[in-house]
Amino acid sequence: MALPVVNGVIDYLRREAEIGGYETAAEQSAQLEGVYDSVAKLVGASKEEIALTENATVAWQRAFYAMNFKPGDRILTASAEFAANYLSFLQVSKRTGASVEVVPNDSAGTLDPDALKGMIDDRVRLIAITWLPTNGGLVNPAAEVGAIAKEHGITYLLDACQAVGQMPIDVNALCCDMLTATGRKFLRAPRGTGFLYIRKDVLERTEPAMIDLFGASWVAPNDYQLRPDARRFETWETNYSTRIGLSLASEYAMNIGLDAIEARCHSLSDALRTGLKEIPGVHIRDVGHQLSAIVSFTVEGLEAAAIMQQLSALGINVSVSPPSSTPIDASERQLPPVVRASPHYYNSKEELERLVAAIWLIAKHKRA
Numbered sequence: 614m615a616l617p618v619v620n621g622v623i624d625y626l627r628r629e630a631e632i633g634g635y636e637t638a639a640e641q642s643a644q645l646e647g648v649y650d651s652v653a654k655l656v657g658a659s660k661e662e663i664a665l666t667e668n669a670t671v672a673w674q675r676a677f678y679a680m681n682f683k684p685g686d687r688i689l690t691a692s693a694e695f696a697a698n699y700l701s702f703l704q705v706s707k708r709t710g711a712s713v714e715v716v717p718n719d720s721a722g723t724l725d726p727d728a729l730k731g732m733i734d735d736r737v738r739l740i741a742i743t744w745l746p747t748n749g750g751l752v753n754p755a756a757e758v759g760a761i762a763k764e765h766g767i768t769y770l771l772d773a774c775q776a777v778g779q780m781p782i783d784v785n786a787l788c789c790d791m792l793t794a795t796g797r798k799f800l801r802a803p804r805g806t807g808f809l810y811i812r813k814d815v816l817e818r819t820e821p822a823m824i825d826l827f828g829a830s831w832v833a834p835n836d837y838q839l840r841p842d843a844r845r846f847e848t849w850e851t852n853y854s855t856r857i858g859l860s861l862a863s864e865y866a867m868n869i870g871l872d873a874i875e876a877r878c879h880s881l882s883d884a885l886r887t888g889l890k891e892i893p894g895v896h897i898r899d900v901g902h903q904l905s906a907i908v909s910f911t912v913e914g915l916e917a918a919a920i921m922q923q924l925s926a927l928g929i930n931v932s933v934s935p936p937s938s939t940p941i942d943a944s945e946r947q948l949p950p951v952v953r954a955s956p957h958y959y960n961s962k963e964e965l966e967r968l969v970a971a972i973w974l975i976a977k978h979k980r981a
């Protein structure tokens with residue numbers, strides 16, 4: 614997190630301790646309302662179309678579980694779909710009789726829009742894909758998928774968890790009906806933050822799977838009315854301080870400029886891939902035509918977790934993406950756990966050189 618984000622969260626929390634939680638919310642109501650403006654601006658939406666959530670998973674679940682499937686309905690998804698989403702597909706499929714089908718990839722490993730077109734019929738109720746998966750640099754053609762969904766009037770749910778904060782997002786250009794994201798990744802917001810975008814006309818005909826007294830009003834003994842905006846997907850109680858952090862992180866990213874962030878992430882990840890490719894025994898595990906700043910790789914004969922541990926001892930943070938995060942892609946490509954480096958704009962070329970030098974040594978030591 615950037616310092617203004619951390620300070621904003623701490624200041625808000627401190628104020629709660631000083632004057633009370635309700636009192637701080639009343640005092641800072643404009644800032645709290647402004648969170649919706651910041652997030653909406655970040656993705657090109659209107660603030661009525663934004664619901665704030667605890668994370669990307671909850672945002673996605675609120676969107677997905679609001680859909681009513683029936684036997685014979687088809688859900689189309691991507692091979693690199695995040696496992697949590699796929700588990701929800703399986704549960705809903707078990708409950709309702711809807712089927713889940715994976716759109717084939719092209720030869721580069723990217724979701725193939727032509728294959729998607731070939732799968733469309735009037736039973737397809739939902740296209741739900743992950744834009745940038747957790748396990749590598751793949752960038753699925755989210756806008757092309759959106760154009761196909763729009764042409765056929767099919768609801769389109771886009772998981773933009775790894776994209777937000779890394780590249781510009783425009784929900785209208787993407788033609789998505791619902792988009793979900795987390796705060797804690799490339800957006801550099803606090804953990805425990807996320808949001809759902811839901812297009813106004815879809816919102817108007819979508820009832821959340823669960824409601825509380827924030828999302829709906831009890832208007833008569835036997836009747837209730839949903840809130841008109843996307844906040845019908847929220848609950849009454851929440852962490853206000855981290856919301857402020859989400860807002861500040863969104864503004865921070867927009868002040869730098871998402872185009873500039875994307876260009877810088879691209880240049881850094883490109884340099885990292887180039888450096889890693891030269892090391893004998895190192896395999897870059899990214900697929901796709903266009904690559905994001907998620908660089909994943911393996912070193913022959915070494916477990917990803919052991920590499921992560923060795924790098925950590927040198928003060929270099931990477932993570933491990935296990936096959937269980939993206940099981941279909943991992944089994945299709947026979948992927949072991951992979952080391953995941955996610956350089957961001959604040960990293961320097963020197964830091965990446967240090968990472969490459971460390972991997973040289975680790976790989977050399979293994980070969981010796």
Ligand SMILES: Cc1ncc(COP(=O)(O)O)c(C=O)c1O
Pocket residue numbers: 668669670671695743745746747772774775795796797807
């Ligand atoms: C593609 C994708 N979607 C969703 C999520 C879930 O995000 P969160 O854990 O913040 O809910 C992740 C987390 O890694 C992810 O990579």
